[in-house]
Amino acid sequence: MTGEITKEAVEAVLLRARERSTLLTDCVDDTELIAQHSPLMSPLVWDLAHIGNQEELWLVRDVGGRDPVRSDIDELYDAFKHSRSSRPTLPLLNPAEAREYVRTVRGKVWDVLEASTFGRTELDVDGFAFGMIAQHEQQHAETMLATHQLRSGPTALVATPAPQAARMPELDEVTIAAGPFVMGTDDEPWALDNERTAHQVYLTDFAIDRFPVTNGQFVEFIEDGGYSRPELWSRDGWRHRVDAKLRAPLFWEHDSSGWWHETFGVEAPVPPDKPVVHVSYYEAEAYAGWAGKRLPTEAEWEKAARWDPESGRSRRFPWGDVSADENLANLGQRHLGPAGVGSYPAGASAAGVEQLIGDVWEWTSSGFHPYPGFRAFPYREYSEVFFGGDYKVLRGGSFGTDSVACRGTFRNWDHPIRRQIFSGFRCARTISGRP
Numbered sequence: 347m348t349g350e351i352t353k354e355a356v357e358a359v360l361l362r363a364r365e366r367s368t369l370l371t372d373c374v375d376d377t378e379l380i381a382q383h384s385p386l387m388s389p390l391v392w393d394l395a396h397i398g399n400q401e402e403l404w405l406v407r408d409v410g411g412r413d414p415v416r417s418d419i420d421e422l423y424d425a426f427k428h429s430r431s432s433r434p435t436l437p438l439l440n441p442a443e444a445r446e447y448v449r450t451v452r453g454k455v456w457d458v459l460e461a462s463t464f465g466r467t468e469l470d471v472d473g474f475a476f477g478m479i480a481q482h483e484q485q486h487a488e489t490m491l492a493t494h495q496l497r498s499g500p501t502a503l504v505a506t507p508a509p510q511a512a513r514m515p516e517l518d519e520v521t522i523a524a525g526p527f528v529m530g531t532d533d534e535p536w537a538l539d540n541e542r543t544a545h546q547v548y549l550t551d552f553a554i555d556r557f558p559v560t561n562g563q564f565v566e567f568i569e570d571g572g573y574s575r576p577e578l579w580s581r582d583g584w585r586h587r588v589d590a591k592l593r594a595p596l597f598w599e600h601d602s603s604g605w606w607h608e609t610f611g612v613e614a615p616v617p618p619d620k621p622v623v624h625v626s627y628y629e630a631e632a633y634a635g636w637a638g639k640r641l642p643t644e645a646e647w648e649k650a651a652r653w654d655p656e657s658g659r660s661r662r663f664p665w666g667d668v669s670a671d672e673n674l675a676n677l678g679q680r681h682l683g684p685a686g687v688g689s690y691p692a693g694a695s696a697a698g699v700e701q702l703i704g705d706v707w708e709w710t711s712s713g714f715h716p717y718p719g720f721r722a723f724p725y726r727e728y729s730e731v732f733f734g735g736d737y738k739v740l741r742g743g744s745f746g747t748d749s750v751a752c753r754g755t756f757r758n759w760d761h762p763i764r765r766q767i768f769s770g771f772r773c774a775r776t777i778s779g780r781p
């Protein structure tokens with residue numbers, strides 16, 4: 347891929363990221379920006395200045411070799427120094443200062459981009475550091491979107507409703523034949539360290555759901571006593587279910603007219619044809635057990651998404667190698683929720699599995715571990731410190747994820763109890779034993 351990335355393309359992804367974080371921070375007033383809407387989340391104004399600080403560290407200082415803009419605030423915006431819940435008590439930049447700071451940093455970044463050779467150092471090859479920083483800003487834009495969902499008060503964000511298929515498709519499964527496939531990547535220029543290296547994995551045959559599990563399917567689980575039958579849950583899952591008093595996905599309410607949920611300040615009936623969102627790993631695992639299935643492993647998810655048996659290679663995306671557009675996947679906060687199943691037939695993988703990219707992050711049964719040949723780059727705190735299995739891997743991105751931070755190899759992770767993220771799942775099933 348070396349040499350294919352232009353400065354215009356880099357400029358465009360950086361501008362798009364800034365447009366998004368500006369929208370997410372300009373749509374509420376200053377008191378909302380400095381408030382803590384949930385102990386799980388930072389104040390929005392922390393995210394904004396943290397975005398600027400990472401951009402300063404990697405692009406202004408490291409790639410550009412320029413003087414610091416504000417070296418005095420590095421510690422405040424180091425995600426490892428202060429827990430999210432303690433961040434409102436720090437002497438943070440106020441909203442006006444944070445906006446000014448990100449603007450100043452970005453001005454210097456344009457100079458650095460202009461001067462860059464895209465190849466002088468490892469960080470600079472194919473504009474990697476610029477791509478990493480655009481992905482970082484967009485990952486925080488998704489986090490900020492989740493903070494908006496947790497906020498109470500008047501609606502601040504609007505978007506056109508997500509599409510729904512004209513007819514409810516059959517919720518069937520697809521068989522993936524036994525055999526090897528290539529997982530991970532060596533030639534995706536902006537792949538992060540945890541997506542590397544490309545390596546062959548052999549899988550026995552398995553079946554995977556064509557679509558993510560829908561709200562309608564999840565309601566059946568609830569109404570069949572899913573939340574009150576310990577035998578459906580893992581030991582840790584059931585303990586958490588009891589302690590956290592889980593009874594339905596986050597943001598759901600039940601009354602005489604059925605299930606309702608609140609999404610971005612709007613109350614609406616839960617739409618049966620859309621993927622369920624805001625479930626923890628433990629709820630996903632219990633549902634799968636109830637359905638007589640299990641969650642896919644990370645390798646199964648990636649094989650179903652990327653492997654093209656005809657050409658014998660793994661694609662960048664389910665549909666091929668071209669970037670996502672609005673006909674292929676529900677990404678980029680274009681809609682403020684998942685689309686109905688069957689809305690993106692053009693986005694199907696070679697195997698015919700749909701809506702793998704976009705809509706909802708999909709829990710897999712795999713813990714977050716390094717691939718063979720893993721090397722932390724450019725910093726250990728991006729991935730390496732999270733390896734070990736405390737975190738479960740999620741794949742595919744959500745409606746809140748930008749396309750720069752989403753591809754067939756992209757790996758996200760979180761604690762199995764988390765559900766403020768845009769998390770859903772699909773099920774899989776073992777067909778046969780070892781050949």
Ligand code: AVJ
Nearest residue numbers: 482485486489728758759760
């Ligand atoms: C990959 C989404 C788990 O938000 O904690 C942002 C991304 N890393 N800043 C996170 C990230 C550093 C990360 N996740």
Ligand code: FE
Nearest residue numbers: 396425482486
């Ligand atoms: Fe960050």
